[in-house]
Amino acid sequence: MKKTSTGRKSKTSTKRYGNREFVIITYLFVAVFIMMMGYFAYFQVFKSEDFINSPYNTRQNTFAEHVVRGEILSADEKVLAQTVVGEDGGETRYYPYGAMFAHAVGYDSNGKYGIESFGNFNLLRSHAFFLEQVINGIQNKKNPGDNIVSTLNYSLQEAAYQALGGNRGAVIALEPATGKLLAMVSKPDFDPNTLAANWESIIANTDSDNSVLLNRAAQGLYPPGSTFKILTTLEYLRENPNYQDYHYECQGSIAMENTEIHCYNNAVHGSEDLQKSFAKSCNTSYANIGLGLNKTKFAGLCKQMLFGTDLPIAYPSKQSSFVLNKDSNTDQVTQMAIGQGETLVTPMHMALLTSAIANNGTLMRPYVIDHTENYRGVTVKSYSPSVYGPLLSKDEANKLQEFMSLVVSEGTGSKLNGQSYHAAGKTGSAEFSNVKGESHAWFTGYASAEGKGSIAVTVIVENGGAGSTTAVPIAKQVFDTYFAGN
């Protein structure tokens, strides 16, 4: 469009108008048009995946007509889900490890769950070589879908699955430095291979709390029990810079307005400072601490620590909750301080808090899809670790790490003491009914070893009794496997 004549024309022409301005306008428009085409190309190449893979995109059925659903693999390259095409062209989704990955991998019949659900579009997309796709298209053959390589570690999942045994509950393993979900077990479980066949009987159990479909790791709400003392301690640290001066004489129980708080198994801990109170998980001392806390600030801390917030994970999850405001009475405050009362958390929530503490305060956004690749193994899209945000300061995290180490070295987590790795954590025995002695067993903690990275593990065993005797050994199995294999 360059008009070489323009200059000459304006000199020789007697007309009032040359064409310089016309040329400028033309260039201006053409430039914007080119930018628009550039944006279109940019969208197609870089941005379209975000939209194609959106769960709102209802074009999935169209995809399934042209693509054989891809495989889901573990990080250690075990096939966790694959589509088997029969001779008649019929497709069956096969899960080689049955119930072991039921909630982590999910299912693709009678609805979708897990990676099968949020990875649906990745699995139904084909990045096979272009010409291959054209030839398949002409022959009316389906293209092979992309595979999802997950962050799930087969050995850890197996260890957690076996360790939990016949108990009801959940085990979660996260990599604190990256947010990778390494293992996630929830029991009772189901075999996704036979889900469709057994669907009627599975949904006949209308009590959702007992449903095998419920992923207790992210959707189970439990009283946190003593694991909550991590947050009570954090609040105390924030309000009392001189926390080292804390002193309490434990006599095994403390009377409130309407209730009396006892230490677990009616133990009497005697004279203790904050460290010992935490390590021994002394209820009466923590009730005492709770009484001194600023209720509004404590409630603020909980909100900051993801209470009442949707957890940043792809799996459906429940929000943790608590009841505390400036008008709460001493019963409520003390119950809250020891993780009882109306406080409810999901195991995933505890795992994320633990992970943030282990990672010096910064929570990494948890993720389970490491990358997708085409059926020949060429990487299509990689997902990298991303920061969710700092939940607490590095200084606070380091103090809590120190407290959690004491739990292992001299407190309720002593079964983890003296290993090849350094473990830290907090146990819990959360009462969930009025029957004395019935409690859920908790452990949430992390372990690290020089040159072998670190791992955060959260365990809950429903009605498992004491955390120290039931939950800690399960966590140990996972830790052992992790550091043996790494």
Place this chain on the structure above:
Amino acid sequence: MVHLITELSKYSMIILFALYTYQCFSSLKRSVDKEEQAEKYRSQVVYMYMFHLNAYAVLYASTLNTEILKFYAMQVVFFAAVQICYGIFYKRVSKLVVNNMCMLLCIGFVMLTRLSYEHAVKQFWIAVISMAVTMLIPYFISKWTFLRNLTWVYALAGITMLGVVAVLGAVSHGAKLSFSVAGIAVQPSEFIKIIFVFFVASMFYESTDFMQVVKATAVAGLHVVILVLSKDLGAGLIFFIAYMVMLYVATRKLYYFAGGLLCGAAASVVAYHLFNHVRVRVVAWQDPLAVFENEGNQVSNSLFAIGTGGWFGMGLNQGMPNKIPEVKQDFIFSAISEELGGIFAVCLILVCVSCFLMFLNIAMQMKDTFYKLVALGLGTLYGFQVLLSIGGDIKFIPSTGVTLPLVSYGGSSLLSTLVIFAVIQGLYLLRERTAAEQEAQRKEALKKQSGKKNGGKNGEAKKKPKKGGGKSHEENIHGTKVKNFD
């Protein structure tokens, strides 16, 4: 079999349209002489018919609706009639503009037939009637010299009609855009924008002194304010930009342009805070998926379609374009991109660019200020509307809800665009005639000169460029190249 046709046609239609698009631009090269150019335009017509046949073959194969075959035949007759009428009555118009007009209509018919057969038929008959009426326009444009004297008639007509619509108009999609005449919804702003261009052109034809600019700006501002108040943001923007461009070119004062655009930007910010319907568009543009349930629904669906279609498209009748709200009007580009492919969509943008260049080309070639400004104004209207429509569909800019000229469904839009194209063709006629007259005069003058001076060949050659310099150096991007004397 059906699958094979659909699958192969995906590629053949892209190839045919790409060839067509290539000829739009290759015919502009300097080295192309008149015969070659005519040959290229003939080949464009062939590509168009082949694409048309190909598309309807797929539509028939996938629906087996025999009505479609009849409809196809009617369209072939229609396109043939348009080509023949222009060939007989208006030999000197730009063939490229005629071809582009037919091609865009053709793509519109194909896509509308796929989206909704009834609407396609309705659109077809509107096109037939509109074409018959607008066929007369080039003749009158080239004859009626009084058009430049109707300045205040245009202003009065425009303001009155816009005002009436704003007050009485039916409320459609939250914007008062149309009123019904005998059951047919008319969108007056589509026509007023043409009248508006004539108003501005005649104003600046009279004078470009400061008072004249003030008067013109006041009237233009009134137009835009009424449009914004009746929530027709797209039209308001188009009027504004058309005015700014014409003002700048007419006065040759860059600070008017820059100042105007700055004021426009400031006004946009004010409008954003003042009007909810402006905010909604911006919110949807920023992150459509985040507000999928409400504001972002339309844009998200558009991007699902474009992304899912990819570069090669899903194939006609293979996608789900009807999921996009308003797909026939504002979002037809997304439907085209989904089913015919991203490459096809980029070619479509290029064809629109080709039309725009032809509009600006005639603006530069005209000698008469009034016609120059008319062509410039109409070119800006067209070019900017294409930018708004496609840019909104692909999330390049916030969606303003304007149609893609000649492709989208809608009688008012179709008729007004055909009027614009016809006016432009009238200017091409006019140029050819004045060029022919000038040529005759020049020959006359030359004869006299050579008779008087009896100069040699060298003398003639020297003088010619002086007189006819502007003309003989014209770039030959127009349909019928001016014979070069040199």
